[in-house]
Amino acid sequence: MTPATEAYDPSLFACMVLVPLVPLALAGLVLMNTGLGRTRSAAHSMLASMAAIAVAALVYCVLGFSWEGIAGGSAHTVAVAGRHWDWIATAPFCLRGLTFTSTRANLQVLLQVCAVGLAALIPLSAGADRWRISASCFSTALLAGWTYPLFAHWVWAGGWLAQLGSTDGLGRGFLDAGGASTIQVVGGLTALSIVWIIGPRRGKFAEDGIAPAIPGHNIVYVLFGSLLVLPGWIALNGAGAMLFAGATPSQTPLIAINTLLSAAAACLVALVITRFRFGKPDASLSANGWVSGLVASSAICASVSPLVAILAGLIAGGLVTAAVELLELRMGVDDPGGAISVHAVAGIWGLLAAGLFAGSERGQLTAQIVGVATLLGVILPLTYSLNWLLDRLRPQRTTREGERLGMDLHELGAGAYPEFMIHTDDFLQR
Amino acid sequence: MKLAGMLLLLAGWGIVVSAVVLFPRPLARALFVLAGLGLQQLGLILAFRSGARLPEEAK
Numbered sequence: 001m002t003p004a005t006e007a008y009d010p011s012l013f014a015c016m017v018l019v020p021l022v023p024l025a026l027a028g029l030v031l032m033n034t035g036l037g038r039t040r041s042a043a044h045s046m047l048a049s050m051a052a053i054a055v056a057a058l059v060y061c062v063l064g065f066s067w068e069g070i071a072g073g074s075a076h077t078v079a080v081a082g083r084h085w086d087w088i089a090t091a092p093f094c095l096r097g098l099t100f101t102s103t104r105a106n107l108q109v110l111l112q113v114c115a116v117g118l119a120a121l122i123p124l125s126a127g128a129d130r131w132r133i134s135a136s137c138f139s140t141a142l143l144a145g146w147t148y149p150l151f152a153h154w155v156w157a158g159g160w161l162a163q164l165g166s167t168d169g170l171g172r173g174f175l176d177a178g179g180a181s182t183i184q185v186v187g188g189l190t191a192l193s194i195v196w197i198i199g200p201r202r203g204k205f206a207e208d209g210i211a212p213a214i215p216g217h218n219i220v221y222v223l224f225g226s227l228l229v230l231p232g233w234i235a236l237n238g239a240g241a242m243l244f245a246g247a248t249p250s251q252t253p254l255i256a257i258n259t260l261l262s263a264a265a266a267c268l269v270a271l272v273i274t275r276f277r278f279g280k281p282d283a284s285l286s287a288n289g290w291v292s293g294l295v296a297s298s299a300i301c302a303s304v305s306p307l308v309a310i311l312a313g314l315i316a317g318g319l320v321t322a323a324v325e326l327l328e329l330r331m332g333v334d335d336p337g338g339a340i341s342v343h344a345v346a347g348i349w350g351l352l353a354a355g356l357f358a359g360s361e362r363g364q365l366t367a368q369i370v371g372v373a374t375l376l377g378v379i380l381p382l383t384y385s386l387n388w389l390l391d392r393l394r395p396q397r398t399t400r401e402g403e404r405l406g407m408d409l410h411e412l413g414a415g416a417y418p419e420f421m422i423h424t425d426d427f428l429q430r
Numbered sequence: 431m432k433l434a435g436m437l438l439l440l441a442g443w444g445i446v447v448s449a450v451v452l453f454p455r456p457l458a459r460a461l462f463v464l465a466g467l468g469l470q471q472l473g474l475i476l477a478f479r480s481g482a483r484l485p486e487e488a489k
Contacts, residue, residue, distance in 0.1 A: 080451070081451045081452070083451075164450070168450050168451070170450070195481075196432070196477075196481040331478045331481070332481070333478075333481065362456075363456075366450070366459065366460070366463060369446070369463055369467065370446055370447065370450055370463070373442060373443045373446040373447075373463075373466060373467060373470060374443060374446075374447075376439050376442070376443070376470050376473075376474065377439045377440050377441075377442055377443020377444070377446070377470055378440070378443055380436070380439060381436040381439055381440055384432075384436065385436075
């Protein structure tokens, strides 16, 4: 498409309106992460988020985009079993291969910069209160420079997962309009790797295995953040569906409705489950339920009816409340923000839901299962090994003294709330 | 343990992809895909069980 004809493409006009709204999703997640952490690490959480977004944007533009490329661009292929597997793009570094007169390509890059920033925020939530800011920046560089672009190429830039439909007759190939896999599950699996590497917060798990709750310090941040992510997520799903899944602008209202309904159903089911489980509704789990509905909607937003979106949201909300408890109490995983449950578990559910409900093409569920298996079998070992190597070079976890003081004082030299009375037990040796 | 879990995850993925390439018949393909997913499940369990051990500095 030439620049002249692109000017009259209504989907590009719609994307120009939607893409600048995506950073609202990032802002909402930052607020949620900060609210779910402790008082003594609040400023650290906000600054680490800003730094992660900045590193992700720069590294993606310098390196990452060259591995991801755009659909139809040049790519390396591997010939196996008589067919060519498109596994990585060969675009020049520093966006030099980008034609700046191409609106579609530029919008794709802009959306990807926001998307990789969103993915980078997910591990920060899991590593709250103990992950060094410098280590989180290096880890983000690995995510934005290699892990994210590699998988995004397979899904969004004509890679082998996107081609499963044409080469193997598996439906329409791997479906993910809004980034449930590329952003959410990749971020969630990186969060899991980080938690495995840096371990739990001191005092989280006692010798006898009991895990005392360490509640978030500001539930208003958490709830306001979860509301703030909604317009950003609608924009992300809408723009992603048009730029990567061939949706038309007339589908935007349906995408918005599906996104909202999925979040609403997931929030309510989390609220009801926690009400019956604990006697009173749990605000932080309900907020996590809301986001899990948004995550699940990313995979299905453009291809299902509103009723299916509600069903997907109901299951996502139930899965998240169960997964948070399972991971913490049975698996010994200390994930302060519930990032693994919200982004990885709900994201995988959304991808499978796309296989079950999005269209009647034969083999669609198999295509989705192949994508999920790739996330678990390639991306998780890859992100774990990269972060493990990084940890060997420089420990990612802060010192014992740093954790006792709080990340604000230890790494920034000042607290987020200098006029607040600090609770004495904040400084007790745990 | 963690390494073994990661290797099982990778092996499960290999079986899933091989099934897609080698078996055009839906039944055989589905069976091998499920076998690959089962192996990945074992890998995840193994990785989680080793991940549950708390590092010394966290105690």
